[in-house]
Amino acid sequence: MERETRDRRHRWLGLAALAAVVVGTVWALFVAPPDAAQGEVQRLMYVHVPTAWIGMLSFFVVFVMSILYLVQRDPRWDMIAHSGVEIGVVFTALTLALGSLWAKPTWGIWWTWDPRLTTTAIMLIIYVGYLAVRGFAQDPEKRARWSAVVGIVAFVDVPIVYLSVTWWRTLHQPPSTARSIAPEMLWPLFLNLAAFTLVYLYLMLRRYRLAEAERQLEEETAIGR
Amino acid sequence: MDGSLPYLAAGFGLTWIVMVLYAWRLEARIGRVRDGLRRHDESTSRVEAPGGRTAGAGPPDEPDHRPEEAR
Numbered sequence: 001m002e003r004e005t006r007d008r009r010h011r012w013l014g015l016a017a018l019a020a021v022v023v024g025t026v027w028a029l030f031v032a033p034p035d036a037a038q039g040e041v042q043r044l045m046y047v048h049v050p051t052a053w054i055g056m057l058s059f060f061v062v063f064v065m066s067i068l069y070l071v072q073r074d075p076r077w078d079m080i081a082h083s084g085v086e087i088g089v090v091f092t093a094l095t096l097a098l099g100s101l102w103a104k105p106t107w108g109i110w111w112t113w114d115p116r117l118t119t120t121a122i123m124l125i126i127y128v129g130y131l132a133v134r135g136f137a138q139d140p141e142k143r144a145r146w147s148a149v150v151g152i153v154a155f156v157d158v159p160i161v162y163l164s165v166t167w168w169r170t171l172h173q174p175p176s177t178a179r180s181i182a183p184e185m186l187w188p189l190f191l192n193l194a195a196f197t198l199v200y201l202y203l204m205l206r207r208y209r210l211a212e213a214e215r216q217l218e219e220e221t222a223i224g225r
Numbered sequence: 226m227d228g229s230l231p232y233l234a235a236g237f238g239l240t241w242i243v244m245v246l247y248a249w250r251l252e253a254r255i256g257r258v259r260d261g262l263r264r265h266d267e268s269t270s271r272v273e274a275p276g277g278r279t280a281g282a283g284p285p286d287e288p289d290h291r292p293e294e295a296r
Binding site: 014021025029044048090094102199202206207209210213216217220221 | 227228229230232233235236237239240241243244247248251252254255258259261262265266269
């Protein structure tokens with residue numbers, strides 16, 4: 001019964017996230033003005049920046065949950081971290097694909113070994129490695145401990161990705177700030193950031209439900225053995 | 226449009242497809258694991274009862290108090 005109530009609440013959050021993304025997409029494509037220098041293709045910013053934000057937010061959550069797990073050994077922190085990595089990997093892969101789609105018409109190439117692109121690709125590979133590590137350990141406690149260590153070490157790359165555009169000369173533009181964007185473009189960007197954050201919350205809750213169910217099944221089958 | 230339509234369509238389309246597909250796959254995975262849990266619960270509730278009867282396999286037969294040859 002409690003599970004059904006939670007599922008219903010999640011469904012409402014999912015619908016709210018869907019509505020926010022629809023409004024964000026319409027604003028980005030049909031209301032926001034085109035960029036003076038790049039033209040219409042700059043509208044990709046309204047999905048590229050939010051997906052990158054979700055990737056980094058996910059990995060930050062993984063970092064915090066991994067520390068909490070090592071301190072408290074509570075399996076819930078490990079389940080949240082695992083959920084965060086999976087969602088972070090999906091959104092980081094999407095960020096790279098969207099960046100590539102934006103790079104072709106603006107830089108004339110799909111990919112270049114630019115510091116921002118390279119560090120982001122490394123970040124993606126590291127977190128795919130996290131998921132692989134989980135497959136190596138059968139014992140849930142050992143698996144959670146190893147994953148937490150990887151989750152903490154892997155986070156070292158996240159600030160490097162963020163600061164890469166200021167540390168090195170790159171093709172990629174510096175981080176967008178409220179002062180560097182016109183208000184007509186800033187508001188739709190904020191809306192899309194908020195909409196994607198709702199999507200992230202929804203996906204995290206559902207992914208956590210899956211982790212809970214998987215853990216329960218694992219425990220019950222272990223008892224039955 | 227300045228030739229950017231295919232890139233915009235691909236970018237926004239890809240974002241939507243990935244998000245919807247991932248959410249849909251998550252629900253399918255949740256459903257599969259819950260099915261597994263249900264099946265496991267059902268199989269463990271059928272515990273062997275005394276006399277070789279399996280608990281949960283229905284009510285016992287009516288008692289038949291007659292000599293063997295009369296049955």
